[in-house]
Amino acid sequence: MDYSKLVNGGLAQLKPYQAGKPIEEVQRELGLSEVIKLASNENPFGMSPKAIAAAQAAIVNCHYYPDANGYYLKQALHERFGYDPASLTLGDGSNELINLIFQCFANPQVNVVMPELSFIVYPMEATVAAATLRTVPLKDYCVDTDALLQAIDENTRLVVLANPSNPAGTAIDYATLKAFVKQVPEQTLVVIDEAYNEYQESAFVDTAKWIAECPNLLVCRTFSKAYGLAGLRIGYMVSNLQIAALVNTLRAPFNVNAAAQAAAIAALQDTEHLAHVVKVNNAERKRYAEFCKAHQLFMIPSAANFVAVDFKRDSLPIYQYLLERGVIVRPVKGYGLDTILRISIGTPEQNDKLFALLGQYLQENPR
Numbered sequence: 391m392d393y394s395k396l397v398n399g400g401l402a403q404l405k406p407y408q409a410g411k412p413i414e415e416v417q418r419e420l421g422l423s424e425v426i427k428l429a430s431n432e433n434p435f436g437m438s439p440k441a442i443a444a445a446q447a448a449i450v451n452c453h454y455y456p457d458a459n460g461y462y463l464k465q466a467l468h469e470r471f472g473y474d475p476a477s478l479t480l481g482d483g484s485n486e487l488i489n490l491i492f493q494c495f496a497n498p499q500v501n502v503v504m505p506e507l508s509f510i511v512y513p514m515e516a517t518v519a520a521a522t523l524r525t526v527p528l529k530d531y532c533v534d535t536d537a538l539l540q541a542i543d544e545n546t547r548l549v550v551l552a553n554p555s556n557p558a559g560t561a562i563d564y565a566t567l568k569a570f571v572k573q574v575p576e577q578t579l580v581v582i583d584e585a586y587n588e589y590q591e592s593a594f595v596d597t598a599k600w601i602a603e604c605p606n607l608l609v610c611r612t613f614s615k616a617y618g619l620a621g622l623r624i625g626y627m628v629s630n631l632q633i634a635a636l637v638n639t640l641r642a643p644f645n646v647n648a649a650a651q652a653a654a655i656a657a658l659q660d661t662e663h664l665a666h667v668v669k670v671n672n673a674e675r676k677r678y679a680e681f682c683k684a685h686q687l688f689m690i691p692s693a694a695n696f697v698a699v700d701f702k703r704d705s706l707p708i709y710q711y712l713l714e715r716g717v718i719v720r721p722v723k724g725y726g727l728d729t730i731l732r733i734s735i736g737t738p739e740q741n742d743k744l745f746a747l748l749g750q751y752l753q754e755n756p757r
């Protein structure tokens with residue numbers, strides 16, 4: 391029996407998601423004691439000590455199911471950003487929210503528009519839903535909103551983009567983004583994935599506030615990146631009330647665990663920790679740009695906590711060289727970017743180590 395014939399939609403065509411290599415795996419396989427992971431855009435400074443304390447306190451009561459509606463976290467988001475709690479959907483990471491959006495709205499009769507080099511989960515979800523995928527070319531690695539608009543027709547159910555994007559790391563300015571969202575017809579839902587939003591250099595503009603005039607807008611955010619809660623798995627979506635009710639109906643009742651909810655509340659309130667994380671990240675991002683310039687490497691301008699560096703040669707030997715010396719970075723061959731490595735920005739010390747190793751590699755392997 392070929393069970394792949396029994397699956398729904400396009401699942402049989404799907405290739406598994408390639409996650410960054412875990413530290414323990416590299417330690418085990420290469421016999422290394424010290425390994426640095428700069429592969430999955432995690433926060434190298436960890437979560438706020440207040441969030442750790444809150445998660446630890448919540449663990450004690452984990453023989454109970456968590457609050458299925460995330461009352462206190464929604465309240466905290468209301469206090470911080472002014473959102474109506476009924477406009478919020480909590481997810482087991484923002485990845486789950488993306489999954490729920492596709493489950494709710496994508497199907498074989500509709501098309502889904504997204505920029506080229508979109509976070510790989512979006513095309514995977516479109517494939518599973520057997521929706522028609524329309525991929526729109528980038529302009530200098532940036533999302534081209536005019537081209538996105540042109541790709542939308544009366545059969546487009548979703549247009550999905552990350553701002554800043556991944557793996558390129560580029561951002562669209564808010565004026566361009568708003569003008570775009572306003573032009574998308576109301577039967578097409580616009581999903582803006584703001585996983586890396588906190589790292590932008592430009593002042594925070596709350597795109598979720600646009601929902602009042604653009605009811606077809608859905609904004610996804612995560613606690614995995616700047617807040618440092620990647621391992622706890624928690625994100626949230628802001629949308630109009632009707633969409634929130636629909637997505638919340640589909641969501642499993644206890645999808646977000648109690649430790650994650652407690653940590654997220656404390657993380658939201660610790661604005662000092664967040665500001666520190668962003669400040670150091672953005673200063674280090676400049677060091678990456680300087681390093682690349684000094685070594686004649688092309689770095690895609692990044693607004694996130696990672697950089698994509700084009701070595702203009704097969705990047706896998708460089709990846710392997712770094713791996714064998716205890717630094718895990720991310721090849722992006724799966725995106726068709728054979729000469730690029732995506733490197734998550736680490737602590738200053740971790741970045742020093744990476745710069746030293748890369749410098750050494752480039753000296754030993756001149757072009």
Ligand SMILES: Cc1ncc(COP(=O)(O)O)c(C=O)c1O
Nearest residue numbers: 483484485509552556585612614
């Ligand atoms: C653009 C983008 N969206 C969403 C996610 C998912 O993050 P999480 O599920 O941890 O919230 C990631 C993770 O790397 C990402 O890069």
